[in-house]
Amino acid sequence: MALKTTDLKPRIGSLVETDYDSLMKAAEAGDIRRLLEERGVLVIRGISIDDERQLAFTRALGPVGDRDTGMIYKVTFDKRENPTHYHYNYGNFSWHIDRTDTDVPPYATILAAKRLAPEGGQTEFANTYAAYEDLSGEDKRKIDGLRVLHRLESSYREAVPDPTAEQLATWRGHPDKVHPLVWHHRSGRNSLVTSMSGTEVLGMDRQEGEALLARLMAWATRHEYVYTHEWQPDDIVMWNNTGTMHRARRYDLDCGRLMHRTVVLGDEPFDTQRRVAAA
Numbered sequence: 001m002a003l004k005t006t007d008l009k010p011r012i013g014s015l016v017e018t019d020y021d022s023l024m025k026a027a028e029a030g031d032i033r034r035l036l037e038e039r040g041v042l043v044i045r046g047i048s049i050d051d052e053r054q055l056a057f058t059r060a061l062g063p064v065g066d067r068d069t070g071m072i073y074k075v076t077f078d079k080r081e082n083p084t085h086y087h088y089n090y091g092n093f094s095w096h097i098d099r100t101d102t103d104v105p106p107y108a109t110i111l112a113a114k115r116l117a118p119e120g121g122q123t124e125f126a127n128t129y130a131a132y133e134d135l136s137g138e139d140k141r142k143i144d145g146l147r148v149l150h151r152l153e154s155s156y157r158e159a160v161p162d163p164t165a166e167q168l169a170t171w172r173g174h175p176d177k178v179h180p181l182v183w184h185h186r187s188g189r190n191s192l193v194t195s196m197s198g199t200e201v202l203g204m205d206r207q208e209g210e211a212l213l214a215r216l217m218a219w220a221t222r223h224e225y226v227y228t229h230e231w232q233p234d235d236i237v238m239w240n241n242t243g244t245m246h247r248a249r250r251y252d253l254d255c256g257r258l259m260h261r262t263v264v265l266g267d268e269p270f271d272t273q274r275r276v277a278a279a
């Protein structure tokens with residue numbers, strides 16, 4: 001591989017030293033996807049990219065997602081920049097995997113920093129492959145086959161404990177989904193499907209289920225699995241949404257922090273077994 005990379009933490013994250021043309025070539029050659037599989041999070045510094053370049057790069061990784069927010073989604077609470085969907089961002093403060101309200105989540109997300117928070121606003125990432133691998137054999141046996149109900153409202157509640165009726169209606173517009181606790185990937189690797197959207201373990205006593213989810217969340221966010229990104233102007237950060245979770249640290253919502261986000265659609269359902277069974 002032509003790219004020069006440096007590990008940010010032993011178990012997660014690499015800094016990629018490159019220029020835009022080399023980055024595009026690496027994306028087209030599949031090298032970026034391979035790195036995302038191996039390292040979970042990639043950071044590129046010192047290349048200022050506009051929306052057109054960000055989209056071209058995203059497209060080189062796979063089909064671009066546009067949800068209902070356009071292909072460039074502005075992650076900000078600045079209503080001039082994002083008048084209609086800024087409320088989605090409240091969920092960003094809780095550990096989550098993007099789009100647990102779908103069966104097939106995005107493969108990767110790319111953020112380009114446009115305006116930074118003067119304080120806070122770091123983004124944290126946790127490697128859910130590594131967290132699974134390090135579980136004891138007993139825990140692996142215990143959780144294999146367990147299924148968890150995911151409700152986006154649970155992610156939002158952490159940041160907005162007293163939501164308005166309108167906020168509640170928006171959150172509840174997203175469907176509940178049931179996902180396995182262990183994601184058996186087509187590659188043969190396994191990762192944890194831990195996310196604050198996970199509310200109950202099906203078929204388990206409610207309190208016991210909540211305790212298990214809390215214990216796994218605490219485990220998966222241990223120091224060795226987590227990389228905390230301190231943003232600098234023009235940083236580009238991307239992550240493999242199928243093998244990591246992430247969250248933003250709190251910042252002043254009026255400070256104008258702005259990231260441009262693009263998404264690479266996924267093709268692997270959380271429940272790979274179900275797709276095989278249905279085929």
Ligand SMILES: [Fe+2]
Nearest residue numbers: 092097098246
């Ligand atoms: Fe997210």
